[in-house]
Amino acid sequence: MQTEVIMAGFGGQGVITAGYLLAQAALAEEREVTWLPSYGPEMRGGTANCTVVVGDEPIGSPLVSAPKVAVVMNRPSLEKFAPKLKPGGLLVVDSCLIPIRSDRTDIREFRIRADDLAVSAGSRKGANLAMLGALLGILPLVSRETAEKIIGKHFAKKPQFIESNLQAFLLGFEQAKAGKSDE
Amino acid sequence: MAKVLMKGNEAIGEAAIRAGCRNFFGYPITPQSEVPEYLSRRFPEVGGTYVQAESEVAAINMLYGGAGVGKRVLTTSSSPGISLMSEGISYIAACELPVVLVNIVRGGPGLGGILPAQSDYHQATRGIGHGDFRLLVLAPASVQEAVNLIYEAFDLADRYRNPVLILGDGMIGQMMEPVEFPPMRPLDSLPEKPWAATGMKDRPQNVINSLYLNEHELNAHNFKLKAKYDQVAREQVRFETWRCDGDLDVLVVAFGTMARIVKTALADFNAAGGRGGVFRPITLWPYPHEQLRETARRAKKVLVIEMNTGQMIDDVRMALGPDREVGFFGRTGGVVPTPDDVLAAIGEVTGKGAAR
Amino acid sequence: MKAIFGYPKSLQSRTTHYCPGCTHGVIHRLVAESIDELGLRERTVAVAPVGCSVLAYNYFNCDSFEASHGRAPAVATGAKRCRPDLIVFTYQGDGDLASIGMAEIVHAANRGEKITVIFVNNAIYGMTGGQMAPTTLPGQVTSTSPFGRDTELAGWPIRVAELLATLRGKAYIARVAAHTPLLTIKAKAAIRRAFDLQRRDECFTFVEVLSTCPTNWGMTPNEATEWLERNMMPYYRLGVLKEPGDFVPYSVERG
Ligand SMILES: Cc1ncc(C[n+]2csc(CCOP(=O)(O)OP(=O)(O)O)c2C)c(N)n1
Ligand code: SF4
Numbered sequence: 001m002q003t004e005v006i007m008a009g010f011g012g013q014g015v016i017t018a019g020y021l022l023a024q025a026a027l028a029e030e031r032e033v034t035w036l037p038s039y040g041p042e043m044r045g046g047t048a049n050c051t052v053v054v055g056d057e058p059i060g061s062p063l064v065s066a067p068k069v070a071v072v073m074n075r076p077s078l079e080k081f082a083p084k085l086k087p088g089g090l091l092v093v094d095s096c097l098i099p100i101r102s103d104r105t106d107i108r109e110f111r112i113r114a115d116d117l118a119v120s121a122g123s124r125k126g127a128n129l130a131m132l133g134a135l136l137g138i139l140p141l142v143s144r145e146t147a148e149k150i151i152g153k154h155f156a157k158k159p160q161f162i163e164s165n166l167q168a169f170l171l172g173f174e175q176a177k178a179g180k181s182d183e
Numbered sequence: 184m185a186k187v188l189m190k191g192n193e194a195i196g197e198a199a200i201r202a203g204c205r206n207f208f209g210y211p212i213t214p215q216s217e218v219p220e221y222l223s224r225r226f227p228e229v230g231g232t233y234v235q236a237e238s239e240v241a242a243i244n245m246l247y248g249g250a251g252v253g254k255r256v257l258t259t260s261s262s263p264g265i266s267l268m269s270e271g272i273s274y275i276a277a278c279e280l281p282v283v284l285v286n287i288v289r290g291g292p293g294l295g296g297i298l299p300a301q302s303d304y305h306q307a308t309r310g311i312g313h314g315d316f317r318l319l320v321l322a323p324a325s326v327q328e329a330v331n332l333i334y335e336a337f338d339l340a341d342r343y344r345n346p347v348l349i350l351g352d353g354m355i356g357q358m359m360e361p362v363e364f365p366p367m368r369p370l371d372s373l374p375e376k377p378w379a380a381t382g383m384k385d386r387p388q389n390v391i392n393s394l395y396l397n398e399h400e401l402n403a404h405n406f407k408l409k410a411k412y413d414q415v416a417r418e419q420v421r422f423e424t425w426r427c428d429g430d431l432d433v434l435v436v437a438f439g440t441m442a443r444i445v446k447t448a449l450a451d452f453n454a455a456g457g458r459g460g461v462f463r464p465i466t467l468w469p470y471p472h473e474q475l476r477e478t479a480r481r482a483k484k485v486l487v488i489e490m491n492t493g494q495m496i497d498d499v500r501m502a503l504g505p506d507r508e509v510g511f512f513g514r515t516g517g518v519v520p521t522p523d524d525v526l527a528a529i530g531e532v533t534g535k536g537a538a539r
Numbered sequence: 540m541k542a543i544f545g546y547p548k549s550l551q552s553r554t555t556h557y558c559p560g561c562t563h564g565v566i567h568r569l570v571a572e573s574i575d576e577l578g579l580r581e582r583t584v585a586v587a588p589v590g591c592s593v594l595a596y597n598y599f600n601c602d603s604f605e606a607s608h609g610r611a612p613a614v615a616t617g618a619k620r621c622r623p624d625l626i627v628f629t630y631q632g633d634g635d636l637a638s639i640g641m642a643e644i645v646h647a648a649n650r651g652e653k654i655t656v657i658f659v660n661n662a663i664y665g666m667t668g669g670q671m672a673p674t675t676l677p678g679q680v681t682s683t684s685p686f687g688r689d690t691e692l693a694g695w696p697i698r699v700a701e702l703l704a705t706l707r708g709k710a711y712i713a714r715v716a717a718h719t720p721l722l723t724i725k726a727k728a729a730i731r732r733a734f735d736l737q738r739r740d741e742c743f744t745f746v747e748v749l750s751t752c753p754t755n756w757g758m759t760p761n762e763a764t765e766w767l768e769r770n771m772m773p774y775y776r777l778g779v780l781k782e783p784g785d786f787v788p789y790s791v792e793r794g
Contacts, residue, residue, distance in 0.1 A: 020188075020359070027188050027361045035188070035359035039214060039297075060447030062358050062440070065521030206621050232620050236613065237646035244610035244643070248617025251604055252584065252625065256617070274607050380602035380618070382582035382625055388551075390596045392605040 002032075002055030003141055004064040006081050007131075009073030009094075011048040014128030017154075018071070019050035022132060025142040025150045026054045034062035047076055054141050069139065071131050073097060073114070082107075092134050094127060095182050110138060111182045117171040123161070126168030133169040137176025144173055186361040191326045191351065192217035194362050195259065195285060196225065198333040203368040204255040204283070205231035208245035210238055210264060213297040214353040215287035218259040239264040243271030250280035251391040253379030255337050259285035261353075262295065262303050265311070272346060273312030277393035279408075281340030283333065284318075285349045287356040290516040298517025299353035301439060304494035307350050308468045315405050317412045319347040319419065320467040322439040326360040332465075334365050341374045343415055350467060352490065354440040354519065416469035426453065427460035427478055432533045434482035436462045436475065436499050441490055441520070448525035457535050467495070472502035479503055484532045486510040488525060490518075547571035549580045551600045560760025562750040563591060563659060565717045566726075567598050570630070570657060573731040574601070577738055583626040584618055586611040588640075590632035591665040609640025612647035615654045626737055628655040633674040634664045637699050641673075644703070651708045651743050655733045658699060661750040662771060669755030673697045676770055681755070700747045700780050709742040709786035713779045716749040716772065718764045729779070742783045749775055 005022065007015040016037055023035040037050045051067070053059045070081040071092040082091055082102035089107045096115035112134045118126035129151065136147055151169060155162045189197070196218045199207070207222045223233040236242035242258050249256035260268065265286045275282055288303045290296035307320045319339055323329035329351060336347040380389045395401035425446055427434065433452075437445045442463040449459040462478050464471050479485050485503065487496045493511050500509055512528035514520045520528075529535075546552055549571035557563045574580050580601055587595035589608035596603030606614040611629035619627045636644050636658050647654065663681055664670040670683040674696045678687040688696075700714045711733055715726035726748060733744035749771050751763040758766060 023359060024188055027186060033188070033361060036354065037357060039353070039357050059443075060450065061444040061522050062354065062360075063444060063519055063521065065523045206617075208617060234616065234620055234650075237642050240610065241613040241616075241643050241646065244606065244613035245617035245620070247606070247610075248586075248604065248614035248619075249621040250617075251614070252618045252622045254621040256621065270607055271610070380584045380604060381622065382584065383600075383602050384581045388596075388600065389602045390605070391603070392596060394593060394605050 002053055002057070002059060003069065003139070004067040005052045005054070005069040005071065005135070005141070006049055006064065006067045007052070007071045008047065008049035008077035008081055013073045014125065015071070015073055016048055016050050018128040018132045019052045021147070021150050021154060022052050022054070022141065024154070025146045026052075028146050028150060029142050031055065031142075032057060032059050034059050036062045047074065049077065069135065071135055073127065073131060075100060078102060090139060092131060092138070094131060109181070110134060110176060112172060112175060113182050114172060117175070118164075118168040121167035121171055122164030123168075125161070126165045129165050129169040130172035133172025134176040137173040186363050188359050189326065189362050190217055190357065190359050191329055191355040192287065192357070193221040194326050194330050195333055195349075196221035197364060198330040199257045199283070199337070200225065200229055200231065201365050201367050202255065202334045202337040203370055203373045204257045204337060205229065205370070206249050206254055206256045207231070207258065208234045208236050208242045208249065208256065209258045209260060210236050210242050212261045212264045214289060214356050215259045215261050215285065217356065218285065239267035240271065243268035243275070246282050247271055247275050247278070247280065247391075250275065250282045251278070251380050253376040253381055255281075255283075255373065257283050257285070259287065261287050261289045262291050265303065265306065269312035272318070273314050273316065274393050275346050276312075276316035276318070277314060278391050279344040280346070280391065281337070281344055282346045283336045283340055283349070284346060285333070285351065288350065288352045296517045297353065299440065299490060299519055300515060300517060301352060301441060301490035302494070302515060303350065304467065304489070304491060307348055308470070308498070316408060317345070317415070317468055319343070319345060319415060320350055321347065322350045322465060322467050323355060324439055324442050324463065326355065326358060327362045329355055330362050330364060339419070343411060345411065345415070350439065352440055353517075419466055420469050420471045420474065421465035422471040422474055423461075423463040423465060424478055425461040425463065427462065429458070429481065431458050431460050431482040432535060433457070433459045433484045433486055433529055434462055434479050435459060435486045435488055435529065436464075436495070437488045438464050438467060438495060441488055444520060444522055445488055445525055448522040448529060451522070451526060452529055452535070457533065459529060464495075470498045470502070472498065475499065475502040479507070484510060486512065486529065486532050488520065488528065489513045490520070491515055547575050549574040549583070549600050551598055553597060555598055556594060557591065558754040560751065560753040560763060561591075562661075562717050562748070565723065566657065566659060566748050566750065567595070569717065569723070569727045569730050570628070571599065572727065573734045574626075576731065577734055579626045579734060579738060582624060583628070586615045586618070586627065586629040588629065588631040588635040589666070590635045592630055592632065592659065593666065595630050609635050609638070610643055611635070612640065612643040612652070612654070612656065616647055616650070616652050619652060619654050623653075626655075626734065628657060628734070630657045631659065632665065633658070633660045633662065633672045637673040637697050644699070645706075648703045648710060648743050648745065649706050649708060651710070653737055653740055653743065655737050655744045656746070657730065658745065658747040659750045660699070660747055660775065661752040662696070663752050663755050665752045665755055669752075674699075676774060679770070696774065698775060700745065703745055704780040709783050710781050711736050711742060711744040711783055712781040713745070714747040714749070714775060714777050716767070716777060718751060718767055722777075736783060747775070749777075
């Protein structure tokens with residue numbers, strides 16, 4: 001079994017970091033994992049994305065044409081990746097930032113006000129972690145505990161950010177776990 | 184040692200340190216710049232020296248100097264930079280100096296692009312510079328394999344006194360995967376190099392030189408090199424076969440990261456009832472011609488897939504002879520074939536589709 | 540010629556291939572004597588260029604490299620950085636150093652590589668048969684400037700020593716000549732000083748030696764010496780252009 005996740009948004013929103021933390025957590029749970037960032041001209045014009053593949057067997061292509069999951073934090077990313085999702089796939093959308101929905105009926109679209117959650121957790125900068133929390137609340141690719149441990153480690157050098165980030169992650173996680181999509 | 188998550192380029196730098204390399208000379212170019220960036224941070228911790236050369240021309244000649252005085256030296260670059268190094272590489276091969284070179288290939292020709300490509304296959308395996316010489320060329324398909332091959336490349340370079348080239352692509356360089364590093368080689372365990380220019384005390388003069396004004400001497404030198412290349416070809420051929428047991432509908436030949444994408448596509452093809460396998464050369468020179476011929480005997484179709492317009496296919500044709508039909512699918516310039524693209528190409532040669 | 544008894548240990552006892560009256564041979568000897576006197580031979584590595592002195596490794600009695608055209612300073616950089624205990628010197632002509640290898644010499648100097656560069660300026664490409672060099676004088680006839688160097692078309696001859704002396708870092712940079720006994724004594728002193736500074740790990744060291752090429756200038760050795768005096772010396776002034784003591788440490792006010 002392997003799961004392909006694309007995380008996409010504007011540069012600076014932290015999608016690359018969120019993917020990196022997911023990959024670190026997968027490694028901590030001794031899963032197989034690849035993390036591939038977009039680089040070069042693709043990154044100009046502000047959009048960034050990374051592809052994380054998590055599985056139990058050595059991973060073939062780190063590059064994915066049809067991912068199972070897309071976590072999107074801006075409109076161009078939704079427009080680009082929603083059509084590529086596998087049937088039965090999962091789309092996690094920051095509904096503060098993306099007014100539109102995907103028109104796919106064969107996937108699950110989970111909408112969450114990640115930006116607002118992050119602000120209430122103490123910093124807008126934590127929106128990426130609210131999104132990661134939401135993803136893991138629906139699809140337990142790694143356990144909540146592992147993810148929290150990895151987040152704590154990642155921000156160890158900037159301890160002032162640990163709490164707000166962990167809180168944002170938790171808010172996203174719990175809302176998703178409860179299945180409450182913001183329609 | 185526990186596994187760590189690391190970018191290919193940085194892992195390459197760390198692997199070189201583990202192998203006993205303490206001197207890097209290079210010039211920035213995307214998509215390999217994380218190697219010099221990593222080493223310029225990391226070298227001070229292990230007593231290494233990082234020199235940013237004024238050009239790739241200078242960098243390869245610094246390597247010539249460093250290898251000539253007997254040290255393990257590394258440079259990394261990407262396609263246009265390797266072209267600039269070609270004269271120096273020829274000198275290094277002629278003088279039989281051990282160096283390790285890394286080409287994180289980007290799309291060409293010319294300035295090209297900065298996205299992954301495999302378009303330097305011919306350059307790497309067919310000489311790279313002027314004169315009659317060969318490089319050992321190793322093509323990793325994962326970050327872990329890149330680490331293992333870099334580590335070993337220094338030993339191979341010393342053993343055969345020949346430059347070794349690691350041919351990666353932007354994907355290997357930029358991707359993160361868990362890796363486990365081999366142990367740190369103690370510097371005093373590295374091989375002795377009695378031929379190096381280290382100052383003559385009570386021995387005859389050592390000269391690092393490739394000038395032979397007498398044609399018979401140069402002829403003899405070339406055949407001495409040839410004998411060495413023949414020995415390498417006998418001893419170092421490496422390849423991987425994947426799902427190649429029994430009879431096959433299709434055998435796909437691919438190297439480096441491309442082979443991984445092919446595996447993903449073939450997993451679907453096989454799940455849908457097809458029988459497909461991958462033959463992945465790890466040494467691009469020496470090329471596993473015989474092993475490929477053996478494996479291909481059991482396959483109805485042979486398909487070569489590369490991130491170029493068809494370069495390794497020459498070696499495949501050489502292995503299989505003129506009577507065997509060889510299919511080809513390629514994308515270039517940074518367009519990386521997706522598993523779907525590959526599946527479609529496989530469907531075309533086999534007449535068997537597999538839905539995804 | 541300066542009277543010296545005995546053959547320098549740092550020279551091999553071998554007849555050179557240089558033309559009669561060529562100053563390459565004298566310059567080799569000055570280098571070898573300097574190395575001997577400082578007791579450096581056992582840890583010295585020479586880097587030969589592409590040019591008439593391509594076979595210098597057959598004449599210097601020390602470990603050596605033969606570099607590709609122009610790249611000797613890069614080769615020397617690699618050798619010295621990998622083994623800082625070695626004494627590393629390059630020996631280069633003007634086509635090698637000032638044309639194809641300009642980037643390598645400027646950057647090696649600018650990085651302050653602790654090497655010694657012996658730059659033999661004979662205002663012409665000797666080995667390839669007398670073509671115009673970057674140092675060829677205005678009006679000088681060569682096989683590729685048959686009507687004399689036209690500065691409108693080919694620019695002005697480059698004064699490499701002056702150029703390198705403009706660099707900010709610490710260095711020893713001198714220009715000497717070796718066609719009279721008195722000048723040879725001075726040349727020797729400069730070369731010896733360069734090696735001594737390297738021995739003390741002081742700085743980048745560079746000695747430009749004005750040299751003759753009777754063969755490609757189309758002159759007898761005596762005429763060549765005279766031509767050098769009359770034409771080269773006024774344009775390429777002899778002297779020390781930079782001493783390590785001239786170096787001013789960086790400060791915000793002075794830059
Ligand atoms: C890449 C390359 N280009 C050209 C040459 C041919 N070449 C050999 S020596 C030389 C010029 C040497 O002139 P100079 O450096 O002035 O030394 P001299 O012979 O005068 O001592 C040239 C152009 C070469 N060997 N390599
Ligand atoms: S050609 Fe000129 S530089 Fe060369 S050896 Fe003869 S005189 Fe000297």
